[in-house]
Amino acid sequence: MLEIIEIILTTPFLQRALIGAVLVALVASSSGTFLVFRGLSFMTAGVAHAALGGAALGLFLQESGLIPWFDPILGALLFAVFVALVTGYAGESGIAQKMEVAVGVSFALSMSIAVFLMYYIPPTQVPQIWGYLIGDILLLDNFDVVMLALTALTLVIITAVFNKEFVYVSVDMEGSLAHGMNARAYHYLMLITSALAIALATKAVGAILVYAILVAPAAASNEVLSSVRGVVLGVFVVALLSELAGIASSFAFRASPSAIAGILAAMSYVVAMQIKRHRERIRVSRQTEMKHSRIDRPFPEDKVVATAGSPGDDE
Amino acid sequence: MTESDILFKSENLWVKYPNGEVALHDVDFEIEGPSFIAVIGPNGSGKSTLVKTALGLLKPYRGHISLFGFDSMKETGEIRRRVRYVPQRDRIDLNIPMKVIDIVLMGRLLKKSPPRIASSKDKRLSMEALEKVNMDELWKRPFPELSGGQRQRVLVARALASEGQLLLLDEPLAGTDVESQNMIVEALRRYHEENDVSVIMVTHDLNPVHTLVQDVLLLQNTVIGVGTPCSIMDPELLQKVYGPDARVVEYAGHRYCVTRDSGIDRHA
Numbered sequence A: 001m002l003e004i005i006e007i008i009l010t011t012p013f014l015q016r017a018l019i020g021a022v023l024v025a026l027v028a029s030s031s032g033t034f035l036v037f038r039g040l041s042f043m044t045a046g047v048a049h050a051a052l053g054g055a056a057l058g059l060f061l062q063e064s065g066l067i068p069w070f071d072p073i074l075g076a077l078l079f080a081v082f083v084a085l086v087t088g089y090a091g092e093s094g095i096a097q098k099m100e101v102a103v104g105v106s107f108a109l110s111m112s113i114a115v116f117l118m119y120y121i122p123p124t125q126v127p128q129i130w131g132y133l134i135g136d137i138l139l140l141d142n143f144d145v146v147m148l149a150l151t152a153l154t155l156v157i158i159t160a161v162f163n164k165e166f167v168y169v170s171v172d173m174e175g176s177l178a179h180g181m182n183a184r185a186y187h188y189l190m191l192i193t194s195a196l197a198i199a200l201a202t203k204a205v206g207a208i209l210v211y212a213i214l215v216a217p218a219a220a221s222n223e224v225l226s227s228v229r230g231v232v233l234g235v236f237v238v239a240l241l242s243e244l245a246g247i248a249s250s251f252a253f254r255a256s257p258s259a260i261a262g263i264l265a266a267m268s269y270v271v272a273m274q275i276k277r278h279r280e281r282i283r284v285s286r287q288t289e290m291k292h293s294r295i296d297r298p299f300p301e302d303k304v305v306a307t308a309g310s311p312g313d314d315e
Numbered sequence B: 001m002t003e004s005d006i007l008f009k010s011e012n013l014w015v016k017y018p019n020g021e022v023a024l025h026d027v028d029f030e031i032e033g034p035s036f037i038a039v040i041g042p043n044g045s046g047k048s049t050l051v052k053t054a055l056g057l058l059k060p061y062r063g064h065i066s067l068f069g070f071d072s073m074k075e076t077g078e079i080r081r082r083v084r085y086v087p088q089r090d091r092i093d094l095n096i097p098m099k100v101i102d103i104v105l106m107g108r109l110l111k112k113s114p115p116r117i118a119s120s121k122d123k124r125l126s127m128e129a130l131e132k133v134n135m136d137e138l139w140k141r142p143f144p145e146l147s148g149g150q151r152q153r154v155l156v157a158r159a160l161a162s163e164g165q166l167l168l169l170d171e172p173l174a175g176t177d178v179e180s181q182n183m184i185v186e187a188l189r190r191y192h193e194e195n196d197v198s199v200i201m202v203t204h205d206l207n208p209v210h211t212l213v214q215d216v217l218l219l220q221n222t223v224i225g226v227g228t229p230c231s232i233m234d235p236e237l238l239q240k241v242y243g244p245d246a247r248v249v250e251y252a253g254h255r256y257c258v259t260r261d262s263g264i265d266r267h268a
């Protein structure tokens, strides 16, 4: 135990990785949870890839000298917001399926733009675009950690203040509007902050880790836990444990921490499904037991009820 | 504009969906308040559309609709301050593990401004509302795990717990058994009598609320009839809407409509 602490204290990149793990778990519990509630788990992948298109645009504008100050990360954020707005517009009526389609369309559009622009960017620069998706939690620099911390902090504050509104919008959009809440504003606020957080987290720790950590733990917790607060906490715990296990195992043998974390997070969903199915089986068997015991009891009235209720007599 | 005696009014209202479907046309009526109004008509007759337009959730294509004399588009805020709305049950997302009590509290907290903290009064009134529909024992249960009829009762409790002079309920009796139905109707009856509130209730079966309702609005994409329940129970009017199967029977001094989907056994 002491040894581990000593290693951590003397290894800055490990410290950064651990802080990064906590921050990504925070992003997952405050953004991933609400996206899964909203039926929008696909938005994580959509936004991350759309950001790729944005990064390509930024690089193109820089390289071609059209707008030299246009950093690729700006482009990435811009495209992330674009996906959020299209998705939000499709979902103003509160129907989740429509939003999922909008994510798909805007994501495909952004990817096409990325690939289109790649023809006009010097080939040596192209890997930088793809690099946007393959950040690594063990390769974080101080700037990444600060950016990620600011992102997570902003997201956590917004979610802490408006979590009721986000839940209400997800549960009953029309009812929320009709009772006088500005539901549309919260609807967009939720989608845009999530999109920005996803884009920034992707830049820092890479797409694989973000997909795995934002979606699976939330889906798993939502299957088995029975309160909103429980799910938020459950996501944090599952996400953090998967990441820590990922980091730890990358020291034990040659493995990508993101991949291990992703596999573990996905496993948590499988386990949750099993638990849920098991619970349902218990419930069903209990119900059938109850029914049997009722039928087994020899009520004298049974006969009377049977003849009075026989079909054809009720007219 | 200030509040008027006319509770619910529509002038030459047309509502068109983006796909070109004209859900309502030439809708004209005027109903004085306070009242207990039933909006009836077969599936797809525009009942939900009418209610949503009145709340400013849909925009009229032509004409105007108002509640308390407030125009649905120009004075939406005034309307929403006075309304407690229960959408049709299938509009409630069951993907979120909200507890029963939190669903009921929602009716009160939506009327507050952020951070919408529940006071002890909010909690007490919410529990009392749950008692009225006999759901108080299940207050801790996740809402999505309730049966359809139980969920409906909780949603009615949400409206009862909230504040505002008008309860607007879209099909609160859909998918409920006779027991749940009686409980909801009884709760609404008592609430309407004891408090100074009006009720507008969408239903495709008038019979369970027949003796409770003061005004009926019969729709078939336009107004087919407005009046007291017994005057709407006119064989000719009903057959126009529900087809040749509709019959009117008299029972204990009231006229009831019998169609295939409501069946005769319930009233016999």
Ligand SMILES: Nc1ncnc2c1ncn2[C@@H]1O[C@H](COP(=O)(O)OP(=O)(O)OP(=O)(O)O)[C@@H](O)[C@H]1O
Binding pocket: B017, B018, B019, B021, B022, B023, B041, B042, B043, B044, B045, B046, B047, B048, B049, B050, B088, B204
């Ligand atoms: N979102 C929509 N887009 C397009 N058309 C719609 C939409 N919602 C309703 N409609 C159409 O408008 C008409 C009226 O629908 P509405 O939902 O108001 O009926 P309703 O009387 O409430 O029916 P039900 O008893 O089934 O609830 C229907 O023909 C329906 O197809």
Ligand SMILES: [Mg+2]
Binding pocket: B047, B048, B049, B088, B170, B171
């Ligand atoms: Mg309807």
